[in-house]
Amino acid sequence: MRRTSSKARRRLRAWGPGxxxxxxxxxxxxxxxxxxxxxxxxxxxTSWRGQTPVYDWVGTRNYSELFDNERxxxxxxxxAVFTFVFIGGSLLLGFLMAxxxxxxxxxxxxFRSVFLFPMAISFIATAIIWRWLLNNGSGExxxxxxxxxxxxxxxxxxxxxxxxxxxxxxxxIALPAGWALSGYVMALFLAGLRxxxxxxxxxxxVDGAPERKVFWxxxxxxxxxxxxxxxxxxxxxxxxxxxxxxxxxxxxLRIDTPALYMWFTTFQPGFFARGATIATLLLFxxxxxxxxxxxxxxxxxxxx
Amino acid sequence: MVGIRLEGVTKKYRGxxxxxxxxxxxxxxxxxxxxxxxxGCGKSTLLRMIAGLEEVSEGKVFIGDKDVTEELPxxxxxxxxxxxxxxxxxxxxxxxMAFGLRMRRTPKADRERxxxxxxxxxxxxxxxxxxxxxxxxxxxxxxxxxxxxxxEPQAFLMDEPLSNLDAKLRVSMxxxxxxxxxxxxxxxxxxxxxQVEAMTLGRRVAVLRDGVLQQCDTPQxxxxxxxxxxxxxxxxxxxxxxxxxxxxxxxxxxxxxxxxIQRDLxxxxxxxxxxxxxxxxxxxxxxxxxxxxxxxxxELGDERFVIFELDAPRVDTEAxxxxxxxxxxxxxxxxxxxxxxxxxxxxxxxxxxxxEPLTLAINPERLYFxxxxxxxxx
Amino acid sequence: MRAVLKTGRYLALFLLVxxxxxxxxxxxxxxxxxxxxxxxxxxxxxxSTFSLENFRxxxxxxxxGFVNSALLAVPASLISxxxxxxxxxxxxxxxxxxxxxxxxxxxxGMFIPYQAILIPMYRTMQSANLVGGLDGLIIVHVIYGLPxxxxxxxxxxxxxxxxxxxxxxxDGAGMLRTFFYxxxxxxxxxxxxxxxxxxxxxxxxxxxxxxxxxxxxxxITVALNNIAGGQTVPFNQAxxxxxxxxxxxxxxxxxxxxxxxxxxxxxxLKG
Numbered sequence: 034m035r036r037t038s039s040k041a042r043r044r045l046r047a048w049g050p051g052x053x054x055x056x057x058x059x060x061x062x063x064x065x066x067x068x069x070x071x072x073x074x075x076x077x078x079t080s081w082r083g084q085t086p087v088y089d090w091v092g093t094r095n096y097s098e099l100f101d102n103e104r105x106x107x108x109x110x111x112x113a114v115f116t117f118v119f120i121g122g123s124l125l126l127g128f129l130m131a132x133x134x135x136x137x138x139x140x141x142x143x144f145r146s147v148f149l150f151p152m153a154i155s156f157i158a159t160a161i162i163w164r165w166l167l168n169n170g171s172g173e174x175x176x177x178x179x180x181x182x183x184x185x186x187x188x189x190x191x192x193x194x195x196x197x198x199x200x201x202x203x204x205x206i207a208l209p210a211g212w213a214l215s216g217y218v219m220a221l222f223l224a225g226l227r228x229x230x231x232x233x234x235x236x237x238x239v240d241g242a243p244e245r246k247v248f249w250x251x252x253x254x255x256x257x258x259x260x261x262x263x264x265x266x267x268x269x270x271x272x273x274x275x276x277x278x279x280x281x282x283x284x285x286l287r288i289d290t291p292a293l294y295m296w297f298t299t300f301q302p303g304f305f306a307r308g309a310t311i312a313t314l315l316l317f318x319x320x321x322x323x324x325x326x327x328x329x330x331x332x333x334x335x336x337x
Numbered sequence: 338m339v340g341i342r343l344e345g346v347t348k349k350y351r352g353x354x355x356x357x358x359x360x361x362x363x364x365x366x367x368x369x370x371x372x373x374x375x376x377g378c379g380k381s382t383l384l385r386m387i388a389g390l391e392e393v394s395e396g397k398v399f400i401g402d403k404d405v406t407e408e409l410p411x412x413x414x415x416x417x418x419x420x421x422x423x424x425x426x427x428x429x430x431x432x433x434m435a436f437g438l439r440m441r442r443t444p445k446a447d448r449e450r451x452x453x454x455x456x457x458x459x460x461x462x463x464x465x466x467x468x469x470x471x472x473x474x475x476x477x478x479x480x481x482x483x484x485x486x487x488x489e490p491q492a493f494l495m496d497e498p499l500s501n502l503d504a505k506l507r508v509s510m511x512x513x514x515x516x517x518x519x520x521x522x523x524x525x526x527x528x529x530x531x532q533v534e535a536m537t538l539g540r541r542v543a544v545l546r547d548g549v550l551q552q553c554d555t556p557q558x559x560x561x562x563x564x565x566x567x568x569x570x571x572x573x574x575x576x577x578x579x580x581x582x583x584x585x586x587x588x589x590x591x592x593x594x595x596x597x598i599q600r601d602l603x604x605x606x607x608x609x610x611x612x613x614x615x616x617x618x619x620x621x622x623x624x625x626x627x628x629x630x631x632x633x634x635x636e637l638g639d640e641r642f643v644i645f646e647l648d649a650p651r652v653d654t655e656a657x658x659x660x661x662x663x664x665x666x667x668x669x670x671x672x673x674x675x676x677x678x679x680x681x682x683x684x685x686x687x688x689x690x691x692x693e694p695l696t697l698a699i700n701p702e703r704l705y706f707x708x709x710x711x712x713x714x715x
Numbered sequence: 716m717r718a719v720l721k722t723g724r725y726l727a728l729f730l731l732v733x734x735x736x737x738x739x740x741x742x743x744x745x746x747x748x749x750x751x752x753x754x755x756x757x758x759x760x761x762x763s764t765f766s767l768e769n770f771r772x773x774x775x776x777x778x779x780g781f782v783n784s785a786l787l788a789v790p791a792s793l794i795s796x797x798x799x800x801x802x803x804x805x806x807x808x809x810x811x812x813x814x815x816x817x818x819x820x821x822x823x824g825m826f827i828p829y830q831a832i833l834i835p836m837y838r839t840m841q842s843a844n845l846v847g848g849l850d851g852l853i854i855v856h857v858i859y860g861l862p863x864x865x866x867x868x869x870x871x872x873x874x875x876x877x878x879x880x881x882x883x884x885x886d887g888a889g890m891l892r893t894f895f896y897x898x899x900x901x902x903x904x905x906x907x908x909x910x911x912x913x914x915x916x917x918x919x920x921x922x923x924x925x926x927x928x929x930x931x932x933x934x935i936t937v938a939l940n941n942i943a944g945g946q947t948v949p950f951n952q953a954x955x956x957x958x959x960x961x962x963x964x965x966x967x968x969x970x971x972x973x974x975x976x977x978x979x980x981x982x983x984l985k986g
Contacts, residue, residue, distance in 0.1 A: 048811035050890035069832035153968035155919035316831040423878035427900035440887030
């Protein structure tokens, strides 16, 4: 009996101080992340609408009403379009930039800095700049990118961008988003490409494989984890993004997203229950990609 | 000067893996004890339990008369030298050495005096302001030793401190270590996987296998009186030769060889062992002889190793495999083998050539017998 | 053949640089033009006369925002870096039971959509009387910055060998002393990464800023959106303010980009 208690005391003395040191952070995060997430989910089951909180229980009514709501339906479709174009475009562009820089070019550091700098500025500034670039004036009042196209003889590329009546309008916003984030994708791919051991490629070359086969059979399989990381990160950013849309053209329904709708419905009419519902859906959407990703990252790290 | 005592020490990991099983060991005050064995035998785990870096699952650890089993490393008065030296990266050599004293709140004047003394003894005085990154491997090793010595602890614990040095440096550091121990006379527990190092450094050597203590004796006793097949195979380089044989009527038989033996072992199968030095060129002093055809001759300058095949099956047991760190039967072989091969150490004066018959005499007092099932010495 | 590929590569890179810098060009060129000669249609033309008038016009409105953002970003990044260092150390080198379970839980906090905590956070801050000024905002940034700073330091301290920690233990050092004497001295690079990342993150945040502060305490992003977000504002002023607002983080990026990169990689859980 005395044996086990002295063992227990020893263990406590061994790791107790560490736990004590991190406990403030753990408690704070417990409250501000998990506590609040739970609270938010709770609100999504109430009928709270207005400045005074109401904590009743309305079952899944908020959710069914939301799915029937026309604006939300547009939002979801918009988000899907945006995510698709944004991820696809950023992956392609980022991969291209990584491939161009991989073998080492002169001024590589310069190129990398240029491709990454958009990540250092706020989405608000990005939105302001690009709002003017995506100006859709025509004829005498052609401006922005359209004007540039005209000036360099590519006038046929003229577009109404996000003011176009089509449901692809939001794809135009993938342009500033991709501009801001492809550098990140590039950085990921560059690291991934450079992590392929040179010896593997050399062995393949010595065995007679031409360069493109070396790429396809040796390099490409090792890029799968990087691709996954990039997709997961971009997808979750795509769902979260608020600032960019808010500042570029708030009222435009064609570029409305769940994130924007959540903001407006919560803080303008005060329909907190609906806001919480949208937020919960966003949470689950992101968790669906992030939780497996974290689990997989931590597991591969443990195996190393 | 205090001794160290381990009573029934066991280490069990989650999942039931037993790294150390019921080890009883006593290190006399001032003794240099070596723990040796193949990788995974538990020697490092045992050392770390003495240091307090691993929890003891069962049993007790005593440093002097004090039961330190449940004490944290900070509370024990031992100093450790790690295989990778583990020097504090951003501290100068001086601060590395002084760290333990600072932690124990030794007054500054004492600290500085002791660091200076030890630095002088180890030849580090011109390196005191350098950082570990700017030192060579050998210098770092000396700083690691210095850090331990400065503490004037009750015991030194050394975990393969010479393994990361290259071969020649290792050999010269070995003798330096012996000299140091003679001067300081601190109780030392030293872990190594290299049995040559163990034999040359230890006053006593504890041989471990799979967490079980096989034998703890002086190097001479281990060499001449191994208690089982594993110890016999592990100690000695080149290792002992083994062959499966039968004992009957005062003779041991293997292949078409019959040798008279002096002990009465009844009638039974055995494993016969004879060291490479247990065979000599036929010298006409009445020893039983053996005619062999050398297959391989390894020249070493003033001696040579002659390797020949016997018409008898090769001994391949878990014990012999463990002794060479092999996991499976064919780990130690490039080509499959099923016949026994012996190695003999001969002087270079002895004329031998591959394929030419050679007559060897076997010293009947240098024959070892082991039970084929248990491996115990008979 | 090789020469063709090589020129092709540099050409492609050049075009990409144009794509990335084209907005910067538009920004500079517009901001430096005389207000009278600015027109959206003539956006791409170089200024006939260089003028800093636009900056002079917008600065008074941005000035407060600058100060507020500085008062926000500096303390927030310092505090969350220090907490992150402690957390990272314990999680990687002085583990407690459940540490490997706590870590992914902490990480998740880095990825959550802030919409999902917005309502509770707002109500809590209101009840605690922390809405309006910068205190609430700083607290929020510190807390939600903990996951990334913890991650950065944990990855970094993993590089410290376990044996060095054990040596410190045998030498008599407990957790705090090991942290101060052994871990922190090697931590400056990680501090740089964490500070720069958190600074940039706090400076560029909009959502928390617009929710938790009143006009007088608006951080720069909110002030910027207020000035330049309207559709009717003169576009030269919009560009000039966007430029000014982005200068500090751009400067940090240009001078200390190396650390910025490392923060990026850490954020993708790639060490």
